[in-house]
Amino acid sequence: MPPKRAYHHGNLRQTLLDAGVALIGEVGPKGFTIREVARRAGVSHNAPYRHFRDKGELLAVIAAEGFERLALAMKQSGAEGGTAIDRLRLCGCGYVDFALRWPQHFLVMFDLPAAPEDYSSREIVGKNAFQILLDFIIDSQKEGSLPRGDPLPLALIAWSLVHGIAKLATSGHLPYTLGQTLDFTRWVSQAFVSGMKHLKMPGTRLTVSAKKRPARPSVKCA
Amino acid sequence: MPPKRAYHHGNLRQTLLDAGVALIGEVGPKGFTIREVARRAGVSHNAPYRHFRDKGELLAVIAAEGFERLALAMKQSGAEGGTAIDRLRLCGCGYVDFALRWPQHFLVMFDLPAAPEDYSSREIVGKNAFQILLDFIIDSQKEGSLPRGDPLPLALIAWSLVHGIAKLATSGHLPYTLGQTLDFTRWVSQAFVSGMKHLKMPGTRLTVSAKKRPARPSVKCA
DNA sequence: TAGAGAATGTTGCTGATGTCAACATCAGCC
């Protein structure tokens, strides 16, 4: 039996995280407040600072949690396919479905103000999710459903496509209901497969090692 | 000659807007503050409220301004193409280029907390920008470079693609430098054209009138 | 041309927030 309400909570970090995830889902990043998270966890407004350096870190951990859930959703959706290319398509649909179900959490995951290197866990689990997509791409290449060559550009184009649908849908820019958006995604994934099948792969410039990843765009205004 | 510093500013609304656009570009939506905008305009912290109902409306107008600039960029980029399909491709590249140049402004344009119906100007000019893309699509269909049929799904898939690239790039998720991102976009636009050329168009379910546009996804967490 | 009323800008306030500093309580170990 957990002590009724001891001075020490015992599991406050996880409780705060759960409350934070729920709060994000309800009010989005704009209304998200450390004090409200603390309120919901039943602790003082400063208790969270014993577990998270600041608001940014709490949000980063919440984002990381979202990436784990997204990866799981992609994996589970993909698993229902009979062929590699089917798994890839279903994985993409799972991606959009996830975004439609948790639009605010999805927003935090991708549009956070930019994490200083300290909040790196988000990035790591984010790469995990990308690896799932990449594996489906590679399997589809082996299967002969996608052109051979560096899988990275193929994965990035597929990612861009579903991410674009997800972002436009969750920001209210698609003229579709939720169900129609999923229908649209299915159609798009079909189109992607048939369109990419005999694609001419890009030159070396785009297959450059992922290590060259820029720290961050950070384009300044001129 | 504008009065040195009369009690009445004379053109405060526009000055606030300019300052707001600049501030967004520098600090993004998170650091964006009405008071800082007022400071930069050299007026008291409450003066902006004579011209904008609240912070949300100011941001909405800034977003609308962004959509106008985006539409201009798309039009100008497209104009350099010799054929309709070239104009379409260049238009898409212009879209991504705009996002890379003004990442924070782009963020505000698409990921604002959701405007109550009052802030509608943003939506109107947003539709303007979409219309430019749609026209390029229709021209390309007439030219025979894209399959005939309802241009809407084609436009939405093209939009999703460039929007996905833009969002992933500006949030630091693409393993490319800025220049490489533009190269990638060019390649993707080529792939889009060759892939869509003989595409099987979707059934009627996805060509439903745009009037059916949902108010907003607003998916609640379960 | 004078003055009333509407615009526009200012000062001062309230309630909320992020975060710091100081203090209180508790767990585990000697």
Added chain:
DNA sequence: GGCTGATGTTGACATCAGCAACATTCTCTA
């Protein structure tokens, strides 16, 4: 039993969005 570090609390400060009351100026009409 007492010390030390971890965890939670209280109180404070600066800043922010937005409201209310007041000041100044513009414009329009009589």
